[in-house]
Amino acid sequence: MRKKTVVFIIIVFLMVPLCVYAGPPLEAVKTQVNKVLDVLRDSSLKGEAGKKVKREKIRNISGNMFDYTELSKRTLGQNWSKLNAGQQTEFLGLYKTLLEDAYADKIINYADEKVVFGKETTLSEKTAEVQTTIITKKADIPIYYRVIQKGADWKVYDVVIEGVSLVSNYRNQFKEILSNKTPDALLDTLRKKVGKA
Amino acid sequence: MKCNFHGNKTRRGIVKLTAYVLIMLSFIFIGYNRASAEESSPESQTVISVPQQETTPPIEQAKPAVIVEPQQKPAERQKAAAEPEIIEEEPTIQIADPIRPWNNAMYHFNDKLYFWVLKPASKGYSAVIPEDMRIAVSNFFENVTTPVRFVSSILQLKIEKAGNELLRFVYNSTAGVCGLADAAKADLGIPRQKEDLGQALGSYGIGHGFYIVWPFFGPSSLRDTVGLIGDAFLDPVSYVNPLEASVGITAYDEVNTVSLHIGDYEDLKKSAVEPYVSIRDAYLQYRKKKVEE
Numbered sequence: 001m002r003k004k005t006v007v008f009i010i011i012v013f014l015m016v017p018l019c020v021y022a023g024p025p026l027e028a029v030k031t032q033v034n035k036v037l038d039v040l041r042d043s044s045l046k047g048e049a050g051k052k053v054k055r056e057k058i059r060n061i062s063g064n065m066f067d068y069t070e071l072s073k074r075t076l077g078q079n080w081s082k083l084n085a086g087q088q089t090e091f092l093g094l095y096k097t098l099l100e101d102a103y104a105d106k107i108i109n110y111a112d113e114k115v116v117f118g119k120e121t122t123l124s125e126k127t128a129e130v131q132t133t134i135i136t137k138k139a140d141i142p143i144y145y146r147v148i149q150k151g152a153d154w155k156v157y158d159v160v161i162e163g164v165s166l167v168s169n170y171r172n173q174f175k176e177i178l179s180n181k182t183p184d185a186l187l188d189t190l191r192k193k194v195g196k197a
Numbered sequence: 198m199k200c201n202f203h204g205n206k207t208r209r210g211i212v213k214l215t216a217y218v219l220i221m222l223s224f225i226f227i228g229y230n231r232a233s234a235e236e237s238s239p240e241s242q243t244v245i246s247v248p249q250q251e252t253t254p255p256i257e258q259a260k261p262a263v264i265v266e267p268q269q270k271p272a273e274r275q276k277a278a279a280e281p282e283i284i285e286e287e288p289t290i291q292i293a294d295p296i297r298p299w300n301n302a303m304y305h306f307n308d309k310l311y312f313w314v315l316k317p318a319s320k321g322y323s324a325v326i327p328e329d330m331r332i333a334v335s336n337f338f339e340n341v342t343t344p345v346r347f348v349s350s351i352l353q354l355k356i357e358k359a360g361n362e363l364l365r366f367v368y369n370s371t372a373g374v375c376g377l378a379d380a381a382k383a384d385l386g387i388p389r390q391k392e393d394l395g396q397a398l399g400s401y402g403i404g405h406g407f408y409i410v411w412p413f414f415g416p417s418s419l420r421d422t423v424g425l426i427g428d429a430f431l432d433p434v435s436y437v438n439p440l441e442a443s444v445g446i447t448a449y450d451e452v453n454t455v456s457l458h459i460g461d462y463e464d465l466k467k468s469a470v471e472p473y474v475s476i477r478d479a480y481l482q483y484r485k486k487k488v489e490e
Binding site: 098101102105106109137138139140162163164165168169170171172173174175176177189190193 | 289290328332335388389457458460464467468469470471474475477478479482483485486487
């Protein structure tokens with residue numbers, strides 16, 4: 001009898017982590033990516049005008065999908081504190097536009113391809129990585145979303161395409177600029193970049 | 198007599214070379230003609246993937262997040278004390294870049310090479326050759342370079358990968374009709390993999406040394422350059438005689454590859470604030486992932 005109880009308790013305890021890790025990050029990413037794909041595959045939006053509407057819609061979705069404050073802080077790292085409050089706000093806005101464009105440009109090419117959602121890996125207490133693969137005729141492209149828990153939600157703070165992390169890539173670029181220029185000059189470069197795009 | 202024979206051979210070589218140059222030029226010409234018409238067409242932008250590859254996802258990509266307290270100047274300390282801010286920063290990969298002026302020049306050279314020669318040639322080529330055939334050509338070259346991946350896998354003691362390479366080679370050469378179809382992936386579920394000697398050296402713990410950008414070959418490092426030279430010895434195309442034929446085949450392979458990936462480099466450049474740094478970092482991150490796999 002006692003043995004049975006012990007086994008039962010052990011089983012119950014073994015089940016607990018399963019419940020906790022039943023994949024809210026994966027679900028969150030799945031929902032958002034599917035929303036984006038639905039927009040991309042919307043056949044009522046055609047031509048240049050349709051493309052514009054699609055971009056705008058993707059922009060709105062990614063506003064909920066990404067945590068731009070987290071992204072900005074992680075990208076600038078120690079340099080974040082070099083910016084004053086006003087500069088931080090402006091940087092956030094500019095960087096957001098830059099990332100949205102980059103993400104929309106990449107994902108728009110995959111409109112007709114199949115997306116497979118893979119496993120999720122826990123990175124730390126509040127962060128996880130969700131693996132997705134885009135299957136194309138020419139190659140399979142791994143895209144990993146790194147997410148962070150914000151309240152009840154999981155928000156994307158980094159996208160890793162074929163092993164290349166977007167945040168790390170931009171961090172090195174901004175680091176380079178800030179190593180010999182002022183934060184104002186960086187903002188100016190970004191303004192020009194975003195304005196042109 | 199002997200002299201005459203020699204002369205004939207040289208002349209034949211020149212004729213071949215001229216024919217080759219003419220074909221390239223005609224591709225470029227067609228490409229330029231189409232470029233203006235195709236600019237707005239979504240078809241001109243194909244799929245993204247800077248380096249062409251098929252991979253299994255890495256098991257552990259998790260980097261420990263390092264919590265870094267921002268360094269403060271005394272003047273800022275008071276303000277910071279009021280609202281302490283902790284910024285998480287994952288360590289980035291760095292590489293020495295002592296020959297940056299050379300690298301920078303080569304980066305610009307390759308950039309122009311892409312936009313002025315490779316891209317128009319690839320566009321002209323893809324206007325003539327349908328995509329399925331271009332994929333077949335890419336499969337063929339992949340099959341031919343099996344020795345590179347086989348030896349690299351063996352050197353890393355990746356026996357399973359080496360076995361897969363052998364199996365892929367045998368199956369694709371027969372069932373895949375001389376490697377034109379990737380039958381091993383379709384029938385046996387063994388996907389393409391990427392292995393090279395640079396990766397093997399990396400797996401022994403050898404560092405990059407420093408960053409080098411080669412004309413034509415693009416981003417590399419001291420270690421990966423040594424790997425590239427080794428790869429060339431394992432690549433059957435290197436042994437094609439005469440030399441111009443070997444170079445021609447390599448150039449054709451390149452044009453074919455680019456034709457399948459038009460738009461990738463443009464996107465990369467468009468999203469970058471500092472393209473040189475962006476490409477250098479992307480190369481490092483990509484190689485790091487390959488070495489860890």
